[in-house]
Amino acid sequence: MNQAVREFNTMHSDFHLQSILVIDDDVELTEMLSTYLTSMGYNVIVKNDGEAGLSEATSGKHYDLILLDVMMPKIDGFDVLKKLRVSHTTPVLMLTARGDDYDRILGxxxxxxxxxxxxxxHRELVARIKAIVRRHNLSASGGAIEQDLLVNGIFLSPSSQMAKVDDVELVLTTTEFLILRLLMLNVANRVTKEEISLKVLGKPLQAFDRSIDMHVSNLRKKISAVTVGEKIKTIRGVGYMLIVGK
Structure with missing residues (x-):
């Protein structure tokens, strides 16, 4: 454990995480995670069923990250996430069964x-936590001198974490916000999935990984719900492009 802590502290030096909510019915696993993360100075709260987890996640307390299991009693992880996303954009790392692509895509x-x-x-867990929190902090900070962006009816303000389409505010997750930002910074130019994965998700694109496709699909749905016309074009086999308005 001491070696693991030293490794984490080395990786942890460039960001500051305060609080993690773990929602998982595996008591042995949650005790291990709580001990491991608490030993590194984090405030870890554990809930062992979906109902208690959702109540805690929406209680008004601040959490930098939620570790959320899929299969749980009372309310499963999918329903917890659906209800959470109605009002909260707290970053969520879902814990899924190995090899179950359906769970991953649905999440x-x-x-x-x-x-x-x-x-x-544990190294993979730390790497995922680090990447998620880093991009959430990037979105929250907005950059000291980063300018607001306006392209084809889409307005994005990094400093206030606000995105609007035709003056209607969008409720975006951190990942969706940063993908939109990257596309707007490269308007009318194709942005590869590899670039999105590295710059937004903080990891190399893996074969058969549909994460980028699903995040862009969610982003498109939220945009199309408030406006007409295509905004994001798919470059088949390559990536995506934000379209310049006519």
């Missing part, structure tokens, strides 16, 4: 920021 469709198959290595 991303509902609004998870990323997923991690069980059983997982």
């Amino acid at each position: 991303l469709e509902i609004g998870a920021d990323d997923y991690l198959p069980k059983p997982f290595n």
